[in-house]
Amino acid sequence: MVKYILKRLGVAFLVALTVSIITFSLIYVSGDPAVALAGEAASNEEIEHIRKSYGYDRPIPVQYMDWLGRALQGDLGRSHYLKEEISDVILARLPNTLILAGCAIAFALTLSIPLGVAAAIRPNSLIDRFALTLAVVGQALPSFWFALIMMFFLGIKLRWLPISRVETWQGFIMPAIALGYYVTPGVMRLTRAGMLEVLQSDYIRTAKAKGLRPLTVLFKHALRNAIIPVVSLAAVQFGFMLGGSIVIESIFAINGLGFLAWETIQRGDLPMMQAIVLVLSLFYILITFLADMLNAFLDPRIRVT
Amino acid sequence: MATQDHTASAAEILEPSPMAQMRRRVFGHYGIIIGGAVLAIIFAIAIFAPLLTPFDPILDQDLAQKLKPPFWHDSPKYDPAHPLGTDLQGRDYLTRLVHGARISLLIGFSAMIISGVIGTALGVAAGYFGGRVDMIVNFIITTRLSMPVVLVALAVVSLIGSSLWIVIWVLGLLIWDRFAVVMRSTTMQVRNLDYVAAAQACGCSTFRIILTEIMPNVVNHLIVVATLEMAHAILLEAALSFLGLGVQPPAPSWGLMISEAKGMMFFDAWLIGIPGAALFALILSINLLGDGVRDVTAPENRN
Numbered sequence: 001m002v003k004y005i006l007k008r009l010g011v012a013f014l015v016a017l018t019v020s021i022i023t024f025s026l027i028y029v030s031g032d033p034a035v036a037l038a039g040e041a042a043s044n045e046e047i048e049h050i051r052k053s054y055g056y057d058r059p060i061p062v063q064y065m066d067w068l069g070r071a072l073q074g075d076l077g078r079s080h081y082l083k084e085e086i087s088d089v090i091l092a093r094l095p096n097t098l099i100l101a102g103c104a105i106a107f108a109l110t111l112s113i114p115l116g117v118a119a120a121i122r123p124n125s126l127i128d129r130f131a132l133t134l135a136v137v138g139q140a141l142p143s144f145w146f147a148l149i150m151m152f153f154l155g156i157k158l159r160w161l162p163i164s165r166v167e168t169w170q171g172f173i174m175p176a177i178a179l180g181y182y183v184t185p186g187v188m189r190l191t192r193a194g195m196l197e198v199l200q201s202d203y204i205r206t207a208k209a210k211g212l213r214p215l216t217v218l219f220k221h222a223l224r225n226a227i228i229p230v231v232s233l234a235a236v237q238f239g240f241m242l243g244g245s246i247v248i249e250s251i252f253a254i255n256g257l258g259f260l261a262w263e264t265i266q267r268g269d270l271p272m273m274q275a276i277v278l279v280l281s282l283f284y285i286l287i288t289f290l291a292d293m294l295n296a297f298l299d300p301r302i303r304v305t
Numbered sequence: 306m307a308t309q310d311h312t313a314s315a316a317e318i319l320e321p322s323p324m325a326q327m328r329r330r331v332f333g334h335y336g337i338i339i340g341g342a343v344l345a346i347i348f349a350i351a352i353f354a355p356l357l358t359p360f361d362p363i364l365d366q367d368l369a370q371k372l373k374p375p376f377w378h379d380s381p382k383y384d385p386a387h388p389l390g391t392d393l394q395g396r397d398y399l400t401r402l403v404h405g406a407r408i409s410l411l412i413g414f415s416a417m418i419i420s421g422v423i424g425t426a427l428g429v430a431a432g433y434f435g436g437r438v439d440m441i442v443n444f445i446i447t448t449r450l451s452m453p454v455v456l457v458a459l460a461v462v463s464l465i466g467s468s469l470w471i472v473i474w475v476l477g478l479l480i481w482d483r484f485a486v487v488m489r490s491t492t493m494q495v496r497n498l499d500y501v502a503a504a505q506a507c508g509c510s511t512f513r514i515i516l517t518e519i520m521p522n523v524v525n526h527l528i529v530v531a532t533l534e535m536a537h538a539i540l541l542e543a544a545l546s547f548l549g550l551g552v553q554p555p556a557p558s559w560g561l562m563i564s565e566a567k568g569m570m571f572f573d574a575w576l577i578g579i580p581g582a583a584l585f586a587l588i589l590s591i592n593l594l595g596d597g598v599r600d601v602t603a604p605e606n607r608n
Binding site for chain 2: 015018022026029151239246261268281284285
C-alpha cells in the first residue's frame with residue numbers, strides 16, 4: 001500500500017510540474033507578452049517599460065523558476081487589471097465554484113446511481129428504457145442551451161427560481177442542474193453495467209440462497225462492488241466540472257472561478273489567466289489522486305498490482 | 306469427406322452469411338436507422354445550403370425586416386418569405402440555420418480527424434510496445450486530462466485570435482485523450498493474440514503488423530470513439546462561440562446564434578430555441594449512430 005501511494009504521489013508530482021510548465025508557456029503562445037499587455041496603441045518605450053517592470057526581459061527559464069518559486073509560496077503575482085493580489089482574488093472566488101460543482105455532482109449522483117441500479121435490477125423493463133432514453137437525450141443536450149431553456153421556463157415564465165447574480169441557495173439550483181446533468185448519462189451507464197455484472201456473480205447467488213433480505217443483498221453486497229469504478233468517474237467528472245463551470249457561471253453570473261476566468265480572458269489579464277489554469281489543474285490532480293487512494297482502499301486488487 | 310461437405314453446405318443453407326447477419330443487425334437497430342437518417346438529412350442540408358433558401362446568411366440584412374416571428378407564432382407580423390422568422394439584423398433565420406450546419410459539421414469532422422490521428426498514434430504505440438512507451442504515453446494522457454479543456458481553449462483562442470481554422474486546430478489538439486485511452490486498451494488486447502505472434506514470426510515489419518493485423522481489429526472501437534469526439538467537438542465549438550471566443554460574427558454558427566439571441570430571451574425565446582434544437586438533433590443523431598455501431602459490432606455489449 002505504501003509503495004502504491006508513493007508511486008501514485010510521484011506521478012501526480014510530475015504531472016503537476018509538467019502542467020506548470022505548459023501553463024507558464026501559455027503567455028508565450030501569442031508571441032511577446034509585453035506587446036500583448038501594452039495594447040495596440042502603445043509606443044516602443046511603453047512596451048519596453050512593461051517588459052522591464054514585469055520582468056519579461058529575463059531569460060525564459062529564469063522567469064519560469066521565479067514564477068514557480070513564488071507560486072509554491074502562494075504568491076501568484078498581481079493582476080494587471082484588478083491591481084490586487086491574484087491569490088486573494090482566487091481565494092475569494094473559489095468557494096462559489098466549489099459549492100456549484102459540489103451541488104452539481106451531488107445532483108448527478110443522486111439521480112444517476114438509483115436510476116442505474118433500478119435499470120440493472122430489471123433490464124429491458126420500462127424503467128431501464130426510461131433511464132437509457134434519459135442518458136441518450138442528456139448526452140446530446142448542449143449545457144449552455146439547457147441552462148437558457150431552464151432560465152426561460154423556471155425563471156421567466158414560472159418565476160420559481162432567481163435567474164442571475166443571486167448568492168442564496170435557490171440561486172444555485174438551476175446552475176447545479178445545468179452543470180450536473182451532463183455527468184448523469186456516464187455515471188448511470190457505468191452503475192447499470194457494473195450492477196448487471198455483479199448481480200450475475202456467484203456470491204450474490206450465495207447471499208440470496210442464504211436467505212438474506214433482498215435489499216441487504218442489493219445494497220451491501222452488490223452495490224458496494226459495482227460502485228468502485230463509479231468513484232473514479234465521479235472524481236474525474238468533478239474535476240472537469242471545476243474547469244467546465246466557466247460556461248454555466250457566465251450564464252448565471254455566479255461570482256466563481258469560471259466567471260473570473262471568463263472576465264480575465266476578455267480583459268487579456270495574462271498572469272491571472274495563468275494562475276486560474278494552474279489552480280484548476282492542480283485541483284484536478286489532487287481530486288484524482290484522492291479518488292485513486294479511495295479506490296485502493298475499497299478494492300484491494302488495485303494496491304496489490 | 307463427402308458427408309462433411311454435405312453437412313457444411315446444409316449449415317450454410319440454415320444460417321445466413323455473416324454479411325447478411327450484419328446487415329440484418331444494422332437495419333434492425335433503431336438507433337442506427339434514426340441516427341443515420343437524421344445525420345444524412347443534416348449532411349444533405351449542409352451540402353445544398355445555398356440552394357435551399359433564396360437569401361444569403363450574412364449579406365441579406367434588412368433592419369426593417371428584423372425580428373419577424375416564425376410560422377408557429379400566430380402573428381400578423383409573420384412573413385411567408387421567412388418561415389423561421391428573422392434575427393436582430395433582419396437576416397433570414399432559416400438561411401442562417403442551414404448554413405450553420407456547414408460550420409458545425411466542418412468543425413466536428415476536422416477536429417475529430419486531427420484528434421483521431423494524434424490519439425490513435427499515441428494509443429496504438431502505447432498498447433503495442435508497452436513498457437516505457439506505455440508509461441510515457443500514459444503520462445501525456447494524464448497531463449492532458451488535468452488541463453481544463455474549455456478554459457485552455459478559450460485562453461489560447463483569445464491569445465492567438467479566433468478563426469474557424471484556429472478553433473478546429475485548438476480543439477483537435479485538445480480532445481485526443483479518449484482516442485488514446487481506448488486505442489491503448491484495445492491494442493493491448495489484440496497484440497497478445499496468436500495471429501500477431503504469427504505475423505511477428507513471419508518477419509513482418511512493426512509498421513505492417515500495426516497496419517494490417519492490429520488496425521482492422523480495433524477499427525470498430527475507433528469508429529465509436531470518432532462519433533463521440535465529433536459530437537464533443539461540435540458541442541465545444543458551440544460553447545466557445547457562445548462565449549464569444551469561437552467562430553466570429555457574422556458567421557452563422559449555431560452557438561453564436563444562441564449567444565446573439567441571449568439578450569432577446571424575454572421577448573423572442575424562439576431565437577434561442579431554434580439553433581439549440583438543431584444542435585441537439587445533430588448531437589443526438591451522431592450519438593445514436595455511434596451507440597448503434599458499438600452495439601452491432603461488439604456482441605458482448607448487446608444486452
